[in-house]
Structures are given as C-alpha cells and as structure tokens.
Amino acid sequence: MLTYEPGTSVAHRLDPRTKLAVQIGFALAAFSHTTPRGLSLLTVLTGVVLAAATLSPFDAVREIRYALPFLFAGPLLSAVVLGSPWIVPTEAIGPTLASYRALLVLLVSVAYVRTTPVRESRAAIQRVVPGRPGRLLGVGVALVFRFLPVLIADLSRARSALRARLGTERRLIDRMRIVTTTGVRRAFGRADRLEMALRARCFAWNPTLPALKLSHWDVPSLVLATGLVCWTFV
Amino acid sequence: MTERSQDRTEHEETNAITSDVELVGDETTTNIVRAASFAALIGALSYVSFPNPVSPTPVTLQVLGIFLAGIFLGPIWGATACALYLVAGTLGAPVFAGGAAGFGVLLGPTGGYLLSMPFAAFAVGAIVHGGFAPSDPRARGLIRLVGAMVVGTVLIYAAGVAGMMATLDLGPTEAFLTGAVALAPAEVLKIAAAVGIVRSDAITAA
Structure with missing residues (x-):
C-alpha cells in the first residue's frame, strides 16, 4: 500500500x-x-x-x-x-x-x-483552491483519509464472517451484495456518529492548518x- | 444615535466577533461527512476482489460503489463523493486499484475510468431520482434503476477506453480489447448486486 x-x-x-x-x-x-x-x-x-x-x-x-x-x-x-x-x-x-x-x-x-504528509497536502489544496470549494475539498479529503482504514477493516471482517459461514459456496452476486451491504451500512453508521460529534464541537469552515x-x-x-x-x- | 442605528451597530459588532469562526450548516455537515465516508468506501471496495467467472481479470467492486453513491447520495453529493475520492487518491490516499495513489495514476492507463467517475455518479443519481434532489431509491422502478446503472457503465467504459487511447497511444480496437472486453461482462453482476442492495431493507440511512 x-x-x-x-x-x-x-x-x-x-x-x-x-x-x-x-x-x-x-x-x-x-x-x-x-x-x-x-x-x-x-x-x-x-x-x-x-x-x-x-x-x-x-x-x-x-x-x-x-x-x-x-x-x-x-x-x-x-x-x-x-x-x-x-x-x-x-x-x-x-x-x-x-x-x-x-x-x-x-x-x-x-x-x-x-x-x-496528508495535512500538508490538505493545506496546499486549501491554499490553491480558493473559497468554500477549497475548504470543502480540504475537509472532505482529510475525512477520507480517516475513514479509509476503518472501512477497509469493516469489509475485511465482513468477508471473514462470510467465509466462516461457508458463504464462499454462495453465488458471486450474493457475495458481492452481502459484503457491499455491510460496507454501506458501516459507512453510513460511521458518518452519522461523526456528524453528531462534529455538530456538538462546532464544526467550522476555517480550521487551523499547518503554515506552509x-x-x-x-x-x-x-x-x-x-x-x-x-x-x-x- | 437613533434606536434603529444603535441596533444595527450592535448587530455588526456581533457579526465581527462571530465571523472569526464560520460554522458549517447542519445539512452541509451531514452531506460532507456522508460524501467523505462514501468516497472512503469506494476506495475500500477497490481492495475487495472476487474471481471473475467469465474472464481472468478479477472483479473489484469500485464501480458498484460509484452506482451506490449516485443512488444513495443523489447526483450532487454522489458526484462530490467521487470527486473527493479522486482528490484524496491524488494527494496520497491509497484508494486506487491495487492500493495505488498519486497524480500520475490520473494520467496513467486507468485515468479515463477514474476521471469519469463523478460524471457517472451524477448521471446515475440524476436518472434514479429524476432530478437533483435525492428521494427514497427503494420507491423507484426497477427499469429506471437498471437503466441508470447501464448509462453509468457506458460512461465509465467510454471514458476508460478513450483514456487508454490517449495515454497508451492505442487505436480504438486495441483500446477496446484491453479496456472493455475483459472487464465489462462483470458489470452485469454488479448491477444485479446493486439492485439487491437498494431493494433490501438493510440500508435505511439514505
């Protein structure tokens, strides 16, 4: 990786x-x-x-x-x-x-x-792309970096669980459906929890970024x- | 000073203080966080590969993620999720096929597929919801759902083949053989899986 x-x-x-x-x-x-x-x-x-x-x-x-x-x-x-x-x-x-x-x-x-490092890339993007779109990209990209490892782990757990229950014997469409359904549910679940936390902590458009x-x-x-x-x- | 102008001055002072911290609105917060989590999901799905029944190339589920982004987030935020996926990958998140990352991937052989993703998610979302505002996708007809994903698939593969022609200097036939023939049949399975996911009651967050 x-x-x-x-x-x-x-x-x-x-x-x-x-x-x-x-x-x-x-x-x-x-x-x-x-x-x-x-x-x-x-x-x-x-x-x-x-x-x-x-x-x-x-x-x-x-x-x-x-x-x-x-x-x-x-x-x-x-x-x-x-x-x-x-x-x-x-x-x-x-x-x-x-x-x-x-x-x-x-x-x-x-x-x-x-x-x-990610924070530097994020700071660069927010300085290169002006205004709200730049900030939205900066915040979004930072969140993608944080969500990615946990969602990869979620999907890998879903696949292990599927294998343990002889899910590998099922049709390919069913296996895709089961693993992806778990992924989407976890993605929404994690998004909802984070959203609540962000609102509670006054999520702002202008966070402190490292000085470039x-x-x-x-x-x-x-x-x-x-x-x-x-x-x-x- | 009249009462009204005094009010205005106080109002301006409050504005001056609060303008230091610009809060993100509740609805935008929801949408940004969901779009980012979906972008990460598309990246995570590129790590999941299944043996392909009709071709030696393994099936990865990225494209399924793009369909679902359009279906569950709507055209605007579905496309935003794909754009975030691309920017995060360009800046170093290992989200592209095979855990790759970096600006070079967008100009590499698979760049066409990647750059088409926001447009494909937008098209899928716009067709499924019949406009820009997201609605309950379960209430939509099967033909509309499948039709939207077929349009999305055509967009992705057309851009992918065009990208291969541009980056690898191939003719249309060679690019089509390299970029579409081996990979496209598995898309039928992904469309079927996506219909199953949308029609099940397992996902209620949308």
Missing part, C-alpha cells in the same frame, strides 16, 4: 505546492515530448526525483505494479495484426513510448506520495517546474 513515510530526504523538506508543480510540469513535458530523446531526459530526471526522495527504483515500481499489465498489454496488442505477417513490431513503437511515458509519470507521483513556507530548497524545484512547463511549448 502506497502511503506517506516520515523521513529527512530533500523531497521531505520541500513545500507540497512545489512538489505538485514539479509533477504537473513533468506530466506536461512527458506528454509533449514522447520521443526517445525526450523520454531519455525525463528518465534521468525521474532518477533524480527518486534519489531526492531516497526511494529505490525497484521499490517505486513495486508500488505501481497494478498498472504494469496495462502498460505491457498496449504495445503487445498493437504489434499483433490479423493476417500475415501476424506481428509487425514497428506498429508497437508509438504505444511502447506511450507506456514508458505513463511509467515515468507514475514513478514521479510515487515519490510525492511517499514524502508528503517556501524554503531555499524549493527554489531549484520551482525553477525546474517552470522549465518543464516552458519545455512543453518548445
């Missing part, structure tokens, strides 16, 4: 807004320079980003393993043609570059998630983000 891990790396010390800017710049540059040369430069940059987060490339790839089948299937399916000569490798060049581009963008986002401050480490990163965005239009 990909989550934040405390640390003292350069990436940990950066402002979350800087890190978001680098990610956006990187993605824009990758989509506009999907060529062997462009992607080689971005591979080096990905290496730098992972090093700044003290994250090994193998660990980073392990975190995005769910996407690997899609990344391989695209080029493979493109190379196959119905009829002689059956396999045309040149057809797979474009999709292979595109898959590699997706891999790089995913690796850079792994570095962000590993090095940025740009440090000298952010300067090169912001220059990099700006450079990447400019490169997109070259």
Whole structure:
C-alpha cells in the first residue's frame, strides 16, 4: 500500500505546492515530448526525483505494479495484426513510448506520495483552491483519509464472517451484495456518529492548518517546474 | 444615535466577533461527512476482489460503489463523493486499484475510468431520482434503476477506453480489447448486486 513515510530526504523538506508543480510540469513535458530523446531526459530526471526522495527504483515500481499489465498489454496488442505477417513490431513503437511515458509519470507521483504528509497536502489544496470549494475539498479529503482504514477493516471482517459461514459456496452476486451491504451500512453508521460529534464541537469552515513556507530548497524545484512547463511549448 | 442605528451597530459588532469562526450548516455537515465516508468506501471496495467467472481479470467492486453513491447520495453529493475520492487518491490516499495513489495514476492507463467517475455518479443519481434532489431509491422502478446503472457503465467504459487511447497511444480496437472486453461482462453482476442492495431493507440511512 502506497502511503506517506516520515523521513529527512530533500523531497521531505520541500513545500507540497512545489512538489505538485514539479509533477504537473513533468506530466506536461512527458506528454509533449514522447520521443526517445525526450523520454531519455525525463528518465534521468525521474532518477533524480527518486534519489531526492531516497526511494529505490525497484521499490517505486513495486508500488505501481497494478498498472504494469496495462502498460505491457498496449504495445503487445498493437504489434499483433490479423493476417500475415501476424506481428509487425514497428506498429508497437508509438504505444511502447506511450507506456514508458505513463511509467515515468507514475514513478514521479510515487515519490510525492511517499514524502508528503496528508495535512500538508490538505493545506496546499486549501491554499490553491480558493473559497468554500477549497475548504470543502480540504475537509472532505482529510475525512477520507480517516475513514479509509476503518472501512477497509469493516469489509475485511465482513468477508471473514462470510467465509466462516461457508458463504464462499454462495453465488458471486450474493457475495458481492452481502459484503457491499455491510460496507454501506458501516459507512453510513460511521458518518452519522461523526456528524453528531462534529455538530456538538462546532464544526467550522476555517480550521487551523499547518503554515506552509517556501524554503531555499524549493527554489531549484520551482525553477525546474517552470522549465518543464516552458519545455512543453518548445 | 437613533434606536434603529444603535441596533444595527450592535448587530455588526456581533457579526465581527462571530465571523472569526464560520460554522458549517447542519445539512452541509451531514452531506460532507456522508460524501467523505462514501468516497472512503469506494476506495475500500477497490481492495475487495472476487474471481471473475467469465474472464481472468478479477472483479473489484469500485464501480458498484460509484452506482451506490449516485443512488444513495443523489447526483450532487454522489458526484462530490467521487470527486473527493479522486482528490484524496491524488494527494496520497491509497484508494486506487491495487492500493495505488498519486497524480500520475490520473494520467496513467486507468485515468479515463477514474476521471469519469463523478460524471457517472451524477448521471446515475440524476436518472434514479429524476432530478437533483435525492428521494427514497427503494420507491423507484426497477427499469429506471437498471437503466441508470447501464448509462453509468457506458460512461465509465467510454471514458476508460478513450483514456487508454490517449495515454497508451492505442487505436480504438486495441483500446477496446484491453479496456472493455475483459472487464465489462462483470458489470452485469454488479448491477444485479446493486439492485439487491437498494431493494433490501438493510440500508435505511439514505
């Protein structure tokens, strides 16, 4: 499971807004320079980003393993043609570059998630998105982080209970229905209890957030983000 | 100073004090908390996978969560729940398929499916409730319920296939084979399960 891990790396010390800017710049540059040369430069940059987060490339790839089948299937399916000569490798060049581009963008986002605590991300969002929508997103996102582990545990208990009662012998639709019904009931139950507690404690639109401050480490990163965005239009 | 202007000044002073803390209204509190809990539920459902009877790809229940968000929360807050799910995942909550997270996932091969989720939840909610205001979904006809989820499924898969074409540089046929053929048949089971959940008396909180 990909989550934040405390640390003292350069990436940990950066402002979350800087890190978001680098990610956006990187993605824009990758989509506009999907060529062997462009992607080689971005591979080096990905290496730098992972090093700044003290994250090994193998660990980073392990975190995005769910996407690997899609990344391989695209080029493979493109190379196959119905009829002689059956396999045309040149057809797979474009999709292979595109898959590699997706891999790089995913690796850079792994570095962000590993090095940025939730409260900082929330503060960044509330400063970037103005007014009530930003606050609603900030509050909502913070609540999603808190609800997620307990709901995963609820669903896993429901599945264990189902197995213990030979529920695995039932039809797939019934198993889906039973597990999801438990999930929805628990989600509403937890929401109702939290809502009561929030009302009792004067739930406000303007909570105290951690102060975000740009440090000298952010300067090169912001220059990099700006450079990447400019490169997109070259 | 007249009595009326004195009243107004006192009123303004009270406003100045209370404006420091801006309370969230009761109804909005209910809706935000429910939307956040549903967003987390959609994330938790992506961890639940069952063997697929018709394809080697396992069935996860995320899409079922999207249908139910539209049905139980209505179009506006159902779509908000999906948007919260996406933002939380982008900022690092491990809610995407396989416990993934981060901005890159939205631009990755499955980005199309993910970005379509708020629209799908909105469409399902709007069709089931026949407007923006949520009503009791149990009172709605079976055809409307199933029709809404079919529309939602079509939206999700159309965006998913388009996303694969854009991110993996695939032609429509390859993208359809990779992104829809192997996964779509299981959606029939999810629609059937969703009807069972909505029609049962187990959930009364909506």
